[in-house]
Amino acid sequence: MTDLLIHDAIVVTMDRENRVLENGSVRVSDGTVSSVEPTDPADRDATASRVIDADGKVVMPGLVDAHRHTDFTLVQGLFSELAGDELLTEALSLYHTAESALGESFFEAGWRLACLRQLTHGVTTVNAMDFTPAIGAEAIGDAGLRGVIGPELADLLDPAPADEQIADARRFIETYHGSHGGRVTASIAPGGEAGCSRELWEGVADLRAAYPDLRLHTHLYDSAAADTMAAGSGASDPLDLLDRYDLLDERTLLTHLLHADRDDAGRIAESGAHVLHCPTVYSYFRSGGRSWFPLPSLSEFGANVVIGLDDPFWFDSWDLIQEAKHARLLSNYEYGSQQWSSYDLLEAITVDAARALGLDDRIGSLEPGKRADLIVVDVDTPRHRPFSNLPSVLVNTVTAGDVETVVVDGRVLMADRSVESMDVESVRAAATRERERLESRTGWETSLAGSTPPDESILRRVSSRALLRAARQYGRGALARWVR
Numbered sequence: 399m400t401d402l403l404i405h406d407a408i409v410v411t412m413d414r415e416n417r418v419l420e421n422g423s424v425r426v427s428d429g430t431v432s433s434v435e436p437t438d439p440a441d442r443d444a445t446a447s448r449v450i451d452a453d454g455k456v457v458m459p460g461l462v463d464a465h466r467h468t469d470f471t472l473v474q475g476l477f478s479e480l481a482g483d484e485l486l487t488e489a490l491s492l493y494h495t496a497e498s499a500l501g502e503s504f505f506e507a508g509w510r511l512a513c514l515r516q517l518t519h520g521v522t523t524v525n526a527m528d529f530t531p532a533i534g535a536e537a538i539g540d541a542g543l544r545g546v547i548g549p550e551l552a553d554l555l556d557p558a559p560a561d562e563q564i565a566d567a568r569r570f571i572e573t574y575h576g577s578h579g580g581r582v583t584a585s586i587a588p589g590g591e592a593g594c595s596r597e598l599w600e601g602v603a604d605l606r607a608a609y610p611d612l613r614l615h616t617h618l619y620d621s622a623a624a625d626t627m628a629a630g631s632g633a634s635d636p637l638d639l640l641d642r643y644d645l646l647d648e649r650t651l652l653t654h655l656l657h658a659d660r661d662d663a664g665r666i667a668e669s670g671a672h673v674l675h676c677p678t679v680y681s682y683f684r685s686g687g688r689s690w691f692p693l694p695s696l697s698e699f700g701a702n703v704v705i706g707l708d709d710p711f712w713f714d715s716w717d718l719i720q721e722a723k724h725a726r727l728l729s730n731y732e733y734g735s736q737q738w739s740s741y742d743l744l745e746a747i748t749v750d751a752a753r754a755l756g757l758d759d760r761i762g763s764l765e766p767g768k769r770a771d772l773i774v775v776d777v778d779t780p781r782h783r784p785f786s787n788l789p790s791v792l793v794n795t796v797t798a799g800d801v802e803t804v805v806v807d808g809r810v811l812m813a814d815r816s817v818e819s820m821d822v823e824s825v826r827a828a829a830t831r832e833r834e835r836l837e838s839r840t841g842w843e844t845s846l847a848g849s850t851p852p853d854e855s856i857l858r859r860v861s862s863r864a865l866l867r868a869a870r871q872y873g874r875g876a877l878a879r880w881v882r
């Protein structure tokens with residue numbers, strides 16, 4: 399029995415043969431893709447619980463955001479016009495007080511809004527690192543989405559001691575790994591070389607030994623001081639630090655690598671670790687000297703490089719397709735043209751990202767036997783047609799606004815741009831209510847013209863100059879780790 403049949407689509411399978419069907423049908427039974435074949439005229443009259451006529455539109459795997467933080471979704475719009483240094487100051491100040499001033503309802507409303515945005519942007523799977531992982535697991539699960547969630551661990555920058563953080567992470571893994579029908583899984587997520595003591599790294603190594611199937615998800619080399627910080631833990635550099643705790647292998651996800659060099663790229667590729675690249679945040683808020691991740695060397699050595707949004711609420715875009723476009727623009731600007739092909743970029747936000755997360759046996763491509771995570775993209779408009787190079791259209795012309803239908807695990811979550819798995823009005827109402835609380839309790843003022851920080855910054859009021867100095871030193875990646 400077919401539960402879902404999509405016919406007359408351009409099917410971009412992203413399978414091993416890179417098959418594209420000009421006029422194809424996808425059948426789904428029990429949440430699994432049962433066939434991907436050329437459309438038979440009989441498909442148009444076939445019976446299935448749900449039939450989607452995708453004539454002239456693209457059906458492709460759901461998008462995979464390989465690196466994201468979510469807790470502070472509701473600060474969106476506050477930082478958009480700030481310089482990099484100002485962002486550090488204001489975000490640190492706000493984050494430092496948010497939990498006590500705003501409480502759990504603020505983060506709950508933020509996660510729900512993030513899920514709604516993720517869904518309507520065609521992102522079916524997210525790899526998240528957050529301080530409110532349990533709220534996140536429930537939100538992702540309830541929305542019908544797929545997510546890998548890691549409780550962010552960083553004892554040098556967070557008042558909770560290392561053993562407490564490790565115990566919390568263990569509880570999260572035991573409770574949520576494999577929950578919501580297997581759509582929600584856990585990762586082990588130390589913040590990076592900047593924020594973790596030796597004791598915490600030892601705890602992380604123990605967690606990994608106890609849960610060998612989980613991904614290790616961390617930031618690395620996001621600051622020029624990365625080697626110095628690794629030296630503080632007795633290692634010669636950040637990769638050596640991971641090596642010492644047996645944490646560098648094909649189950650490891652390394653985010654940013656802005657200050658890594660060719661030698662590091664070779665070591666990463668040899669280890670089989672995956673690279674998570676987030677181009678927008680570092681170009682939008684650049685401060686100080688320019689340094690970009692070593693893409694040519696990573697490509698030369700054959701490392702798997704995939705793409706994530708990082709902090710989409712800092713720069714007001716949740717569009718992973720645009721993020722892929724930025725990856726190409728910034729890499730080509732830095733290293734010369736042809737750093738990525740259009741098809742490379744599609745792989746980086748679908749099948750290669752699924753491989754990085756260890757989910758490629760279930761998702762990332764449209765093939766019989768895989769779970770049915772897919773999107774329908776409307777390219778049948780004068781904005782797109784006529785075209786010849788479909789991968790180029792999908793990463794250069796298409797935006798997330800062209801995604802009209804989203805399916806996860808065979809369930810239709812959005813059809814013709816109408817969300818079916820979430821109560822959109824209640825998500826909006828809660829987000830609006832919590833934004834008003836944010837303003838009344840922190841002194842931020844917002845209007846259609848922009849946002850104004852409080853006259854007297856909270857940071858100055860609590861005399862946390864040392865925190866600010868450290869945030870500047872450690873870079874923006876360390877910011878979120880100050881709050882718990």
Ligand SMILES: [Zn+2]
Binds near residue numbers: 465466617708875
């Ligand atoms: Zn990050």
